[in-house]
Amino acid sequence: MKKSVSSDVVEKWLKAWCLSRELTMPMKYKSGLMVNVGYVNQKTRYVFSEPNEDFIQLSKQLSETNIFLKVCASPSEIKHKIPEKWIIQPQGFMMSCFHRMNITNNSLHEDYKLEFDFYNSTFVVRIVTQQGELASIGRVVLVDDLAVYDRISTDSKHRRKGLAKFLMKELEKIALSKGVFNNFLVATEEGKSLYLSLGWELYSYYTSIVIPD
Incomplete structure (x- = not known):
């Protein structure tokens, strides 16, 4: 059913x-x-x-x-x-993860650093190279009891380095720090496998x- x-x-x-x-x-x-x-x-x-x-x-x-x-x-x-x-x-x-994500603690390679921004209930996390080149970016928006992850992307030159998982962990930390545990997003076919590997489920x-x- x-x-x-x-x-x-x-x-x-x-x-x-x-x-x-x-x-x-x-x-x-x-x-x-x-x-x-x-x-x-x-x-x-x-x-x-x-x-x-x-x-x-x-x-x-x-x-x-x-x-x-x-x-x-x-x-x-x-x-x-x-x-x-x-x-x-x-x-x-549409994908949901109404519990903590299945992400093991991993460190960011010394070639990269984190940058943070905030606007309109939207928290932005960027992973940039030490030279300032954008490698990965994502947002988490808090609406009541729901943390919505949006516009998650990694530049093609920086893929397969674990950046997307690290980015999702950092975004989740923000949601958890605000007491929000219910996670939601809309994925493409390309991104779906990443989220499934992190413990997300197909919602619809x-x-x-x-x-x-």
């Missing part, structure tokens, strides 16, 4: 997504949420915790390009319910559709 998705968790995650990007907070749209993103390639996004009638009807009503509909479901659950004008995007994965498939230019 499919695990139900908490609309409360999805709303907290989306608030964190907006805080990380310094956007206005999500607004209610029927049973879902809407964000005025304002990017050229993403004007607006609608997010639904299930592929219900509100989601299906909106997919039929909209015809404008670069508006994204996002839903906690797999492509197979929606592809026969939406008009052909919509293009399904690469699969996303997360599918995006858009009408391209």
